[in-house]
Amino acid sequence: MENVVVIGGGPAGLKAAAELRSLGLDVALVEKAGVLGGTPVQEKFALLAPELRPAEEVVGALVKAVQQDGVQVHLNSTVTAVAGQGKDFTLTVQNGKGEERLQAGAVIIATGYEHFDPSVKPEYGYGVFPDVITSAQLEGMLSDGKVVRPSNGQVPKKVAILQCIGSRDAQVERKYCCRVGCVVASKQAVELRQKYPDMQVYIFYMDIRTYGRGFEELYWKAQDDFGVRFIRGRGAEVRRRGDELLLKAEETLKARASETPFDMVVLTVGMGPSEGTKAMASLFGLPVAEDGFVEPADRMLAPVSTKAAGVFVAGTALGPKDIEDAALEGAAAALRAAAYLKGGK
Amino acid sequence: MAVAQSPTVVVDGVELTGEWMNFLPFRVETDPFDDALLKETMTLPGGESLAKCWQCGTCSAGCTMNPYVDGFNPRQFIDLVRLGDWEEIRAKSDQIWRCASCQKCTHRCPKEVNTADVVGAITALLERRGVYAKPTNAEVFAEIFMDQVTNHGRIEEAKMGQEFYLKTGRAGELAKRAGMGMQMMLKGQMKLFGGAKVKHWKGMQEVLKRRRAAAGGAH
Amino acid sequence: MAVAKVAYFPGCSLEGFGKSYDESAKFTARALGVELATIDDYSCCGAIEAKRADELSSYLLPARNLALAKKHMNADSLVTPCNGCHYTMRRATTEMKKRPTLVEDVNQLLGEAGEPAYDGKSDVRHFLEYLFNEHGPDAVKAKVKRPLKGLKVVTYYGCLYVRPKIYSAAGKDARHDNPEYPVFMDELLRAAGAEVVEWDGKTDCCGGGHALGDEDNSLKLSASVLEQARQAGADVLTTNCPLCGAALDVRYNDLKSRFGDSIQMPVTYFTQLLGLAFGGSAKDVGLGLQYSGASEALKKRGVV
Ligand code: SF4
Ligand code: SF4
Ligand code: SF4
Numbered sequence: 001m002e003n004v005v006v007i008g009g010g011p012a013g014l015k016a017a018a019e020l021r022s023l024g025l026d027v028a029l030v031e032k033a034g035v036l037g038g039t040p041v042q043e044k045f046a047l048l049a050p051e052l053r054p055a056e057e058v059v060g061a062l063v064k065a066v067q068q069d070g071v072q073v074h075l076n077s078t079v080t081a082v083a084g085q086g087k088d089f090t091l092t093v094q095n096g097k098g099e100e101r102l103q104a105g106a107v108i109i110a111t112g113y114e115h116f117d118p119s120v121k122p123e124y125g126y127g128v129f130p131d132v133i134t135s136a137q138l139e140g141m142l143s144d145g146k147v148v149r150p151s152n153g154q155v156p157k158k159v160a161i162l163q164c165i166g167s168r169d170a171q172v173e174r175k176y177c178c179r180v181g182c183v184v185a186s187k188q189a190v191e192l193r194q195k196y197p198d199m200q201v202y203i204f205y206m207d208i209r210t211y212g213r214g215f216e217e218l219y220w221k222a223q224d225d226f227g228v229r230f231i232r233g234r235g236a237e238v239r240r241r242g243d244e245l246l247l248k249a250e251e252t253l254k255a256r257a258s259e260t261p262f263d264m265v266v267l268t269v270g271m272g273p274s275e276g277t278k279a280m281a282s283l284f285g286l287p288v289a290e291d292g293f294v295e296p297a298d299r300m301l302a303p304v305s306t307k308a309a310g311v312f313v314a315g316t317a318l319g320p321k322d323i324e325d326a327a328l329e330g331a332a333a334a335l336r337a338a339a340y341l342k343g344g345k
Numbered sequence: 346m347a348v349a350q351s352p353t354v355v356v357d358g359v360e361l362t363g364e365w366m367n368f369l370p371f372r373v374e375t376d377p378f379d380d381a382l383l384k385e386t387m388t389l390p391g392g393e394s395l396a397k398c399w400q401c402g403t404c405s406a407g408c409t410m411n412p413y414v415d416g417f418n419p420r421q422f423i424d425l426v427r428l429g430d431w432e433e434i435r436a437k438s439d440q441i442w443r444c445a446s447c448q449k450c451t452h453r454c455p456k457e458v459n460t461a462d463v464v465g466a467i468t469a470l471l472e473r474r475g476v477y478a479k480p481t482n483a484e485v486f487a488e489i490f491m492d493q494v495t496n497h498g499r500i501e502e503a504k505m506g507q508e509f510y511l512k513t514g515r516a517g518e519l520a521k522r523a524g525m526g527m528q529m530m531l532k533g534q535m536k537l538f539g540g541a542k543v544k545h546w547k548g549m550q551e552v553l554k555r556r557r558a559a560a561g562g563a564h
Numbered sequence: 565m566a567v568a569k570v571a572y573f574p575g576c577s578l579e580g581f582g583k584s585y586d587e588s589a590k591f592t593a594r595a596l597g598v599e600l601a602t603i604d605d606y607s608c609c610g611a612i613e614a615k616r617a618d619e620l621s622s623y624l625l626p627a628r629n630l631a632l633a634k635k636h637m638n639a640d641s642l643v644t645p646c647n648g649c650h651y652t653m654r655r656a657t658t659e660m661k662k663r664p665t666l667v668e669d670v671n672q673l674l675g676e677a678g679e680p681a682y683d684g685k686s687d688v689r690h691f692l693e694y695l696f697n698e699h700g701p702d703a704v705k706a707k708v709k710r711p712l713k714g715l716k717v718v719t720y721y722g723c724l725y726v727r728p729k730i731y732s733a734a735g736k737d738a739r740h741d742n743p744e745y746p747v748f749m750d751e752l753l754r755a756a757g758a759e760v761v762e763w764d765g766k767t768d769c770c771g772g773g774h775a776l777g778d779e780d781n782s783l784k785l786s787a788s789v790l791e792q793a794r795q796a797g798a799d800v801l802t803t804n805c806p807l808c809g810a811a812l813d814v815r816y817n818d819l820k821s822r823f824g825d826s827i828q829m830p831v832t833y834f835t836q837l838l839g840l841a842f843g844g845s846a847k848d849v850g851l852g853l854q855y856s857g858a859s860e861a862l863k864k865r866g867v868v
Contacts, residue, residue: 120735122744123407123453169455171729206401236406236453239764250402255421257402257411390619409769413781443778445785446612447769448651452728452743461728465616483777490613494625498607502580502810509776543607548677549628553621556673560618 002026004337005091005104007079007280010038011323012315013110014062015330016337021069023338028072028102030079030093032276036063038112040323046142048323049180049187050214055143058323074102078276082107082283087310087341106310106337109284109294110330111276113316116166116174116269124165124267125238131156131245132238134165135184135268142191149264151243155196156263160247161185162235163205167270176291178270179320182208183215185268189228190221202229202262204249212322238265271320284311293319304333312336379429382470386426389469391462398423404450404460414443419450419464426467434467435476442468442481485512495553498543570694571639572600573629575649575806576608581814582646582806584850588835589645589691591849595707595842596699603633603642609652612773620669626656627670627682635680645691645835647805651724653688654731660684690725692804692834696748697739701755709843711757715865717837718761718798719749720789722808723769749804749834756841763796765789772811786811787819790827800830800861802837809833816856830854830861840867 002025006017009031020027035041037059040048045055066073074093081092087105115136118126125132130150141147149156163185167178182205189201203222208230210216222228237248244261251258273281273292281288286306287295294313297305304312314333315326386392398420405411405420417440425433434441441464450460471477472484480488489508493500543549570593578586593600610625630653633639644650660666660682667684674681726734726743734743741748744767750760771778771785790812793801803809812819813831820827831854839849846852846868851859862868 122735122742128745164455170457171453171455206399233402233406234455236403248406250406250418250420252400252402252405252420255405255418257406257408257418390615409785410781413784443774443781445769445771445778445781446773447723448727449723449769451730452726457730459728459730462615469616481777483774486777487613487616490611491617494608494610494614499579500576500608502577506776544605545678546607548679549607549624552624552673552677556618556621556624 002341003028003104004106004108004334004341005030005079005089005102006108006110008038008110008112008276008315008317009033009036009066009073009075010110010112010315010326011040011059011062012112012317012326012330012333013038013108014059014066015327016108016110016314016334017071017330018062018065018069019331019334020338021066021071023334025338025341026072028074028104029066030074030077030091030102032076032078034076036066036073036075039114043115043136044140044143046139047187047191049183050212050218052187052190062327074100079280079283085309089310105341106312107284108330108333108337109277109280109286109306109311109313109317110315110326110333111280111317112274113271113277113320114274116172116272118165118267118269120172121165121169123237124162124235124265125240125245126267129238129240129245129265131263132265132267135161135181135188135266138188138266139184142188142195147192147195154263156199158200158262159192159202159264159266160235160245160260160262161189161201161203161266161268162247163203163268164234165267165269166272168206174270174272174291176320177209178268179209179211180322181268181270183210183212183218183322185266186210186215186219186222186228188266190218190226193222193226193228200229202231202260204231204233204235204247206232206234212324235265271316273317277317280317284308286311286313291319293317304329304336310337310340312340377428377430382426382429382431382434386463386466386470389466389473391459391469392466394458395423395426395463395466397456398427398458398460398463399456400424401455403453403455404458407449407453409445409447409449410443414440416440417443419444419460422464422467423458423460426470435471438471438476441471442477442483444468482509482513485509491553491557495550495557498546498549568598569601569637570598571633571637571642572602573606573609573633573642573644573649573653573688574602575644575646577646577648577806577810581810582833584853585645585806585809585833585835586850588833588839588844588849591839591844592695592835592842595839595844596695596703598699600643601637603629604636606632609649611648611652614652620666620673622652623656623660623666623670624673626653626688627660627667628674628677628679629653630657630686630688631674631680631682634683634686640685641687641689643689643691643694645804646807647690647722647724648807650688650690651727651731654733657686657688658731690804692725692748692752693739693741696741696752701751704752704755704838704841708756708841710841710867712753712837712841712865712867713757715758715837715862715867716761716797716799717753717758718763718793718796718801719746719753719766719834720770720793720801720803720808720812721746721749721766722803722805723767725804726767749802753802753834753837756838758837758841761796761798763792763798765792765796768792770808770811772807775811775815782811783815783819783822786815787823787827790819790829790831791823793829794827798829799865800832800837800858802832802834804834806833813854813856813858829856830858831856832858832862837867 077095089104233250289295312333314329410417615622671681771782774782836849
């Protein structure tokens with residue numbers, strides 16, 4: 001049977017579904033939420049780094065391709081059981097109305113990531129002080145066109161962005177880098193300075209890591225053209241003094257610890273495997289690595305294949321990455337699944 | 346000090362040529378990285394995790410002693426040891442031993458450095474290399490403490506205080522505090538005779554004595 | 565009422581400066597139907613001094629006590645009210661679980677000393693954490709005879725109850741307290757009717773470790789804690805650590821003469837407040853042993 005079920009309707013899953021259709025296969029797409037687009041849509045991403053293109057434009061195009069290409073879309077649905085193997089899977093899918101069964105010759109898991117919950121690190125005051133927010137929340141505000149302090153509804157005058165919250169941190173058992181936080185922070189700082197030229201924006205970092213094509217250039221732009229201040233020191237603690245937040249951090253190049261008042265503190269939160277990714281890994285018996293993400297058959301030689309025949313994986317279920325790379329993996333997984341069904345391996 | 350060997354030297358924007366320029370010192374350090382200090386510190390108890398540090402500044406930013414002691418900066422202590430900068434470390438010898446052992450640094454270090462213990466190891470390095478003319482107060486205190494543990498199995502805080510003031514040559518302050526001692530005895534917090542003693546302790550006493558002797562130093 | 569027995573490690577301080585903590589902890593436990601049974605012939609945990617002298621001794625000293633608790637009381641876990649002991653012993657148990665050869669080395673020494681061997685499995689819990697988990701706010705509420713109504717309290721946890729996470733396991737699950745803003749004391753005292761006042765000093769360092777070594781800075785750290793508590797508008801500060809108690813309360817007169825009225829703040833142990841709420845007398849909870857005017861402050865609020 002030449003039918004593939006794609007689990008997860010974010011950039012990786014959307015791309016996989018569209019590519020499979022272009023190869024002439026039947027595709028069902030199962031998405032937990034009520035809309036397609038994944039985290040970028042649910043969390044209302046504003047502009048995408050590094051080109052500063054509206055997320056809507058990019059993700060919208062991916063969604064549209066799927067809708068136009070005759071992909072059978074199941075919204076508000078989760079896969080709860082799987083039977084069979086080889087090229088004959090039966091998936092039980094739970095939706096608001098009840099259960100249904102989907103047949104599949106191959107499965108692509110693209111269940112994505114979720115942001116680190118910074119209340120696990122109470123030293124940053126998230127959940128205690130309203131003006132401490134996550135990078136995802138800031139993104140939502142930028143999308144809505146107004147950035148304000150949750151405490152009083154006013155535009156903040158001085159903002160600190162703290163890097164690597166819930167990334168590169170043995171204390172929370174997440175040693176890996178989120179790979180996008182540095183470019184996202186640079187982008188958000190640029191957006192803030194563009195929108196509010198009087199706002200002071202500081203980024204506290206350990207190293208600036210700008211992996212993708214054009215990422216480094218955006219980081220330069222933040223420094224060169226937008227006067228964003230980069231302070232080399234990991235933020236250690238946020239307290240409140242009256243109406244202000246006090247950030248404790250060391251400017252390590254100066255060897256001076258400081259307490260700096262800010263109106264708003266943004267935590268650039270890391271990525272972890274989503275609940276869906278954990279659930280699918282255990283449902284399909286896929287190994288997960290020490291970082292919690294799905295381990296592919298071979299990171300270099302078979303990066304979107306898994307140990308289970310007929311089960312492929314793509315996107316942030318495999319680890320942190322940007323939208324470009326996630327979509328690329330979706331396409332790769334589509335190709336692998338098609339080849340598998342055509343009798344290849 | 347290194348002597349400049351290059352044919353031209355620019356000092357404050359002015360290019361200098363001629364033989365005499367050979368006497369000008371280089372302003373750039375030659376081969377400044379020396380692993381010896383790092384290696385030595387890492388062999389001392391608590392120093393094992395030193396090399397893991399990536400200099401993020403989380404420890405120093407939250408450090409309890411930083412606001413109280415000028416130049417007290419655990420991140421920088423680690424950096425200097427790692428660079429092998431003995432002169433700078435030595436110059437900070439009167440700060441380093443003042444670590445309050447509050448553990449905030451170790452608590453938050455993202456890189457699994459046991460920062461508080463590393464600071465302790467750097468203090469031990471300074472002691473070992475004979476930087477302190479006389480034992481630091483912290484060292485005296487630790488020794489009195491371990492003497493009491495070794496000999497009796499438990500310590501008695503008030504007696505420790507007495508001994509500390511005597512050993513650090515501040516009998517005057519002890520007299521000043523006698524008032525408090527009296528108050529405490531009346532309240533029964535300090536025993537007049539005997540004090541805290543563990544009954545079955547002879548064997549432990551021998552073992553501890555031996556261990557301390559083998560560990561060397563004044564401890 | 566059936567009385568549960570708990571292996572209790574008071575530590576050196578509770579026989580000295582922390583006597584009122586010891587008395588009130590026992591009283592409070594009894595009221596909740598628990599006997600704190602002191603480990604027979606226990607010895608010092610080694611504090612932070614032992615590891616300075618000799619690494620292995622810093623595991624040997626805790627191991628002796630853990631082995632005694634197992635041998636005499638068949639206890640796999642012991643409870644200590646002292647933050648210092650809590651740190652030292654959890655450091656030892658954690659490291660020994662991680663590095664089995666340490667247990668062998670320690671047992672070699674214990675054998676030479678004629679002491680029982682340690683099995684490497686024991687657990688150490690802070691008395692506060694024990695109370696919170698095994699009894700909790702509801703059990704406290706049920707036993708209250710004289711609510712601490714109108715009493716404004718700041719809870720002071722000090723350093724080593726939550727720090728460092730790698731040993732305390734703070735924040736790891738619901739049984740362990742919040743690593744930066746601990747609340748177990750808050751909740752127990754609220755259950756006893758007190759008004760718990762928010763402040764920033766909960767886990768600041770009192771400087772007690774350097775009370776003698778670096779007296780000047782140590783006094784400044786203590787003063788900062790008391791000052792913040794005063795500014796928060798508390799009637800009393802209450803703590804779960806005898807070393808903090810010693811630094812803040814036993815040194816109270818020194819602090820007062822140096823820093824004046826700005827640090828005026830009566831210091832109590834949380835077990836004293838709970839004990840009073842359970843109907844205990846000032847004497848039952850050793851209130852007379854405090855130096856910083858706790859009795860007067862509590863009288864003013866009608867708690868004693
Ligand atoms: S990408 Fe930047 S913010 Fe994200 S973990 Fe890496 S260094 Fe930190
Ligand atoms: S927190 Fe850890 S890694 Fe960061 S500077 Fe301090 S010791 Fe080094
Ligand atoms: S343990 Fe020492 S170095 Fe670490 S935070 Fe406390 S005072 Fe600073």
